[in-house]
Amino acid sequence: MPNYYLHLNGQVQGPYTELELQNIHADQSLAPDVQVCAEGGSWAAYTSLFPATSPALVQTPPADFNPYQAPQANIVVERADAAPQSYPGIGRAMYFLLAILINVAAAVMQAASKSIGVGIFVGLFALVPLQSRLKNIGRHPAWCLLGIVPLVSLFVTIPALLLPAGYQQHRTLDIPAKIIASLCMLVLVLVVIGLFVR
Structure with a gap:
C-alpha cells in the first residue's frame, strides 16, 4: 500500500497511509481540492484520488437521527378492487x-x-x-x-x-x-x- 503526502499551507506533510489520510480528511475537514501525492506519483486533488470519501458523497445523519430506533416498515395497503392473488397448490x-x-x-x-x-x-x-x-x-x-x-x-x-x-x-x-x-x-x-x- 503506497504512502501519501499532503500539501498544506505551503508545506509537504507525511508520509501517511491511506487510512490515516482519510482520518485526517474527516477530522480536519480539509478542502476537497487539497493536493495529495502518492509516493512516486504526481500531485492531484484529494477528491480525485479518494472520491468515495469526498464531502459530496459522505452523508451526515440528520440532527434527530437515533441509531437505536427500530427501522420503519413500508406498509403497503392493498386496494379492495385489486385482483385476487393466486396461490400454488390445491384448494x-x-x-x-x-x-x-x-x-x-x-x-x-x-x-x-x-x-x-x-x-x-x-x-x-x-x-x-x-x-x-x-x-x-x-x-x-x-x-x-x-x-x-x-x-x-x-x-x-x-x-x-x-x-x-x-x-x-x-x-x-x-x-x-x-x-x-x-x-x-x-x-x-x-x-x-x-x-x-x-
Missing part, C-alpha cells in the same frame, strides 16, 4: 376429496390383503395432496412429514382442511374456515365427553 375442497379417496383406498387394500403394511404404504400417498395443500396456505411443504406421526398429524391436517389459500400472508379466516373450525371444535367436545361418559 380445501380438492384436498378433502383426495384425502378421503386415498384413505378409503388404503383401508380397502389393508382389509383385502390383511396386512397393515399395505394400508400404511397406500396411506403415505396422502402426503402428496397434503404437501400441495400446505403450499397453498403458505406453509413449507416439508411440514407434511408430520402427517406420518399419529396425533401430531392433526396439527398439520386440520389447518390443511381449515385455512384458506394464502393464509400465511393475510391471516384471516373466511366463512367456510369458520364453519369447519366450529365443526372441529364440536367433534373435539363430543370425543372428550365420550371418553368420560363410559
